[in-house]
Amino acid sequence: MGKINAGLFGFGRTGRIVALELMKDPEIELKWVVRHTQTPEAHYASDAFDCDIDEARIYSNLELDINFFRENPVDVIVDFSAIDGYQTYIGPARELGIKVVSAISNYPEEVVKELRCAAKDTTVLYSPNITLGINFLLIAAEALHALIPYADIEIIEEHFRDKKDPSGTAIKMAKLLQQDPARAVHSVRAGGIIGHHEVIFGLPYQTIRLSHDSISKSAFGQGAIFALKQIVQMDGGFHTMEELLRGVIRENLSTLKEEVLED
């Protein structure tokens, strides 16, 4: 099988890190990067990482039209740009059947709706926090909540001192578990903590904790790669990271593993 051709929207702090992960993956070819700028100071994304070979030419979003996507064909567009970034590519993606992985954090509802519409013509995956670990935590917490709905639930999230608001992921987690975020989410702000999320399920005689620690933003790149590899095998529709993971887990749980018992 040939490589998966990918294009990236966004080359800010996170975008750069994602670009590097995409370039490092042996099954993916990063064809180009589009950034929000008049004149890109570098010509290739690879320039930012002291690579020897030029890879992933950088374009300004101002110079793009439908021809760009025709002349520079890719299988998937990965979007780490900004709320309005999708406007440039969503039309061409529908027309040309380019799949989309969007990892923008805080889309208003209208944009999510527009992505759902686009999913009639192509495959779209949207995830506001595209790391594997966080999404697994959401699903595992959801499963445990279904199992022991009477358990007390508390969420601790720890981040660097300058992070102002409570973590959006923690709030989402609280809502998913039918808790009032104002009560259930405890936000710790201290020094340079990169990112810690912990869900506590308290029963009278036992406590269960599911936790996630971020080490670097490259985790977003890995999450995007996971999503990208899944959706290239899918035939259209609107998907979320949680749904992908749920599918993988459901499939796995169906295989009854009796051998464990034997040990």
Add this chain to the structure above:
Amino acid sequence: MGKINAGLFGFGRTGRIVALELMKDPEIELKWVVRHTQTPEAHYASDAFDCDIDEARIYSNLELDINFFRENPVDVIVDFSAIDGYQTYIGPARELGIKVVSAISNYPEEVVKELRCAAKDTTVLYSPNITLGINFLLIAAEALHALIPYADIEIIEEHFRDKKDPSGTAIKMAKLLQQDPARAVHSVRAGGIIGHHEVIFGLPYQTIRLSHDSISKSAFGQGAIFALKQIVQMDGGFHTMEELLRGVIRENLSTLKEEVLED
């Protein structure tokens, strides 16, 4: 619906605690307790807990025959006795269709086989560690392993200083996750730690931890109650706690929860 009538085998340290949990549950009636003794010093299990009403008469395992089970009918037998405890009840259970929840830790393979045979005539659930939390941990770890099989796995278990061997649960967990227990299980022994199990999944850019803390042995009682309530609704067969939980979770994961995304 009437109460579920239960009989308990075993009235040692753990058995007593389980008896108390069974008696406290409003949907269960503990009819009797069988213990391994010539002459029980107490007449009722309730005597051990300063209850006012006599409940759950205690019998010696020496005085039982098939008539006992006919004259003192129950829906389920819960077994927290010893490796050979099943010999007293397994025949009558098959004959009378009494369901069985067995929570003995270290059955040799032959006994497990015998329970499987018995499951042709009645419903049998067997779990060597019947706490909900530990079994959830096993399943969640298994699911995460399926999702990211390339992650490094390490297991930390912490117990009171006098616990000699590595935790059987930790070893089982390691095997389930295809790790060599000798490498993957780290056994910490310190003071009076009741019981802590932690599975660590390490990826280059993030770490996920699933952990369980025991607070009291009553967790076994709660696990047995969960199992008991599930199997009274089942029509025969041999089951494990993990399988029960897997079923509940699988069912739950099938209901796609889109509302979360909308938030």
Add this chain to the structure above:
Amino acid sequence: MGKINAGLFGFGRTGRIVALELMKDPEIELKWVVRHTQTPEAHYASDAFDCDIDEARIYSNLELDINFFRENPVDVIVDFSAIDGYQTYIGPARELGIKVVSAISNYPEEVVKELRCAAKDTTVLYSPNITLGINFLLIAAEALHALIPYADIEIIEEHFRDKKDPSGTAIKMAKLLQQDPARAVHSVRAGGIIGHHEVIFGLPYQTIRLSHDSISKSAFGQGAIFALKQIVQMDGGFHTMEELLRGVIRENLSTLKEEVLED
């Protein structure tokens, strides 16, 4: 050296546990227990623990006068009773030079003053939370705060769901570290968590955590025993647990340990 003779005030939930610890200690003889009751239902504290030998006769606080303390002499009185318990013994203690270890949680300031006065005639140790671990945490946190006053400080305390108020120990810790408790203390309430306190010091490039987990109330007994053994060697004055620990630590830190470096 002979045993230390001790008397205990208080035989409620915590008092009983402390009595047991005192009776188990080979260097201590628990001579009597005084409880707040008209007619004690048991004659000896040892009755509560299925001991064979009668030990520590129980008296009602109503039947005590100065003669009681003369006729039943002890070296130390340990107080786990209630706010007004000291009134019965403080006079006789001053007159007879009986030392006092008081572990009442929430004395109003006047009572603390009265204990300070009493310390002119005898040795008094007062500690509202007499566990060794919690007091060590306080001191270590204080020392770390002196070392890196610019670090961010956050405190997490976790307890069983029905504990209503934030932990007094956590609040005291926050004040000691010059933090506003309303901001710095995060109170987690879940299931049956016995008691967890954690102080987090966040620096830009590293995080330090000091934490304490309670396993059982017997820790109070051990703390009282530690205090008791220290004050029998002291010549009067008013002391706190923190001060005792500070002394032991200060002394230890003075011995420069160069050998470590050599290794």
Add this chain to the structure above:
Amino acid sequence: MGKINAGLFGFGRTGRIVALELMKDPEIELKWVVRHTQTPEAHYASDAFDCDIDEARIYSNLELDINFFRENPVDVIVDFSAIDGYQTYIGPARELGIKVVSAISNYPEEVVKELRCAAKDTTVLYSPNITLGINFLLIAAEALHALIPYADIEIIEEHFRDKKDPSGTAIKMAKLLQQDPARAVHSVRAGGIIGHHEVIFGLPYQTIRLSHDSISKSAFGQGAIFALKQIVQMDGGFHTMEELLRGVIRENLSTLKEEVLED
């Protein structure tokens, strides 16, 4: 007061990070950097960080003689180079009274002896792990060990998967606490964990944990800065980081803080 003039030996991975911290500190002027190379590719340390102003000229260790130190005078030399780096500066440091902060991890005993000798003529601080947090952990653990020598001690250290040997710091910690490292140190290797050290003190009724998480190597720079600022105020002698911290803590513990009790 004027700035403290510092020179840095070492400009490898850690050296660079330390250089940046030194340049960022408003009370310190980094005058020069010496690296082990024939012809430095950059002229100034500041070049490595996109600074506008040239700062901290880089010299090769091959071009240095006593005149270099006379013509480029500094108050302190900070050494993050290699085992033999000290040979270039130790003579001039003694002759000119330049203070030394050495943070080399694994000096053989002879080198430590040589530094001790040099301390007759100037002030020398040596620390194989110069982070504040780790050194605090060592001292706090030592203090707690003195307080409760009968507690069980276990050490968990977690690092990235490719770190081969057990952490030197964990081993040192075990020895300091009189534990056999082979038994007491548990080494977890998983994914990209930067560095976690945890000392567990287990008592029958409570558990105390002291832990440290590394976020970045810049912590070494901060530790060196702390050491540097302390030794510029000192009059000769050989010192260790632990000893400095012990001094600060001891001083602080002497001030009895009664106000805490009053609250």
